[in-house]
Amino acid sequence: MSTRTNDAPITLIAPGDAEYELLRSTYTTVGSPAVVALPRSPAEVAAALRTARERELPVAVRSGGHGLSGSGTNNGGLVIDLRALDRIDVLDRAAGLVRVEAGARWAEVARALAPHGLAISSGDHGNVGVGGLATGGGVGWLVRHYGLTIDRIRAVEIVLPDGSFVRADAGHEPDLFWLMRGAGAGAGIATAFEIEAAEIGQVGLVHLTTAVDPAGETLRQWEAAVAAAPRALSTAVTLTSRGPAATTAFITAVVASDDPDLVRDSVTPLLDIGRAQVHEARLVPYSAMVPLAHLHPNTGQMPSHTTNGLLTEMSPDAARSLVVAASGPRPALVQLRSLGGAVGDVDPEETAFAHRHQRTLVVASMFPPADRADLTAAWEPVAAHSDGAYVNFESAPDDLTRAQAYPGRTGTRVEQLLRRYDPDGVLSPGGTQDT
Template structure:
């Protein structure tokens, strides 16, 4: 079979989408980044992924891997390269209900995963949007609505099925290919293409869900009080804060999720948040976990929200850090500042247990800027915040340079990650272009 890419492997017949294909506009981009790849491959098996990697080697095309979801960092597409879109690999299966072990393919999106697990009374902490893809989170980290109760998604990955850059299909766990298992949990993007994960889910049905809005003073004392509440909070409580500034005022919009269906537990967890400042609005109810990552979130990712994103982690919310966050949110050009609570179960693993080494910080700070000058806007807004942060979460980082790598994988973790990327992918076929 001939194409502009040369002779396509028989295994990929009908699975390669080029710019002249009517499907191309729906497959070329992530949610945030419009790409112009030479082709998008939609594999249906590990063999198809191996064939796509062989095609990339033969044509010299750089590979981008997309697990089917948002792809906030933009790394799920490229210009002139080959995109491997795993969206057709989306099966979810309960392997053993007694041990809560489930198998989830990398191209599934979390709305479907939540729907599949709900009848079994199970859930996986899985990002904060139903359109997020499994593969990106389960290889990069996984900060979700249940992070303080469950930990990161990668903390519960018991095995991963991987196609290595040389086409070899491997199942890695703590006993078999333990180094591959280690790097795939936090830095998998540079080692291989994940096909599926065996993940230990948690028992969960309904959860408490509350939305608050609080006025934020210029000095950020409201944010400091929020951080203090979260340091004392039970593990069942996880929160996300979005800062919005208009004129001279800043508002913190807080979403609180309590991993319990007990009204008493929910009330005791949420009530301290009412004391962080002038809470101007509130709503609270009990809802199924599926309502937090609903199927209504599912959509094609066509670059509809172009943006550039960076992030950092705070150990403590110092006065200077709080003030810097308010300043960044009130920048002349629009910048979206979000805070995600960490701690609790996310601190349980040893920093060396996975390739995500950030196990003592309490807050993840994410900044996003939008066209027309999003990169310069982001740089200017982030400058006062950066000195207060340490480390970064790879899934919320648009930059792909050495500095970004060092922030995501500091010190010995970075040395180990780099060594394993070079072992499994010596030609750098999966390495994102800077």
């Protein structure tokens, strides 16, 4: 159905409508909202917020992709689904400046930018929506070369909870601009971003596996090899195990260059990790890292529990704890993502993402029949070594996880600004604009 609220027509989908079953849920969570709004413009986003106020409905915001926390849906409330806001434009090819609407997904962005020889480092799955990732951080396949996605955002277009429209950048609404890069979803609904893309065509892609010893020395070697490598190299590691003595690391290495010599030199130190075996080594377009094949409906098909932490150093105890988490009686799926490089070029106070000195992001997940208590038990050995957290990889956000994501002065400023921009808590309780 199409409803006119003031001067802005907006499509509202309710239970019983044909589209409802494909719009009610996120990737991880089945929801039963009273209504799903499909705005096509910032004015219609404002109209959706007015509808929620008039009907006294809680609000969830969805950018179209995975959303681990499930905050992109709800039960009995109004969901603002941004999928129709998906335009992608190159504003200035020479400067690499692009405008991307929040409902686009990163596979679509990569495809649109590829003919221009541009890319945005943007997570590791093409189905993730732009809005959630680009307000939370953005740890992508080119993270050590490019930095976080938020580090290249030059402006954000936002509908505030009161329905007003703002364009925030370094010279206009600087507090809001700071907040939207790392903690902004609770302050307003981002509808578009201006982002500085990198000049990237093909990248080096190498897949390796290696055995992981019970003490985790293999993981210490991985961290040291990446830290010493050119910042063109970014890596992701997945640990699987059949017990403490049978843990394997699956390493994906991406080099932000099509120069075979640089690719070889960047990856060669990884070959000395444990008994590394190379399974694939080739040049691919960056768009192959977040392909269109990733795009799929989100119908709650992957319920999961996920948490994360940041490691400043892969100490012997920290490395051992990761092997324990991945190989214990209730093993977690443990993933490691290399940081450093360009991430550390940004002052910790420049954005609401304050974590600039850590070397590794660790993500742990469990799936039914395991529950949150099982994940907490498996994560406990790792938590003792954690130095902060990343908001986009937390499926059960609470006061503790928010304090870890936004520590100290950053956290104080975040809370003050959320109260300023959303004094009635219209959006803040959800914590993030779901990816």
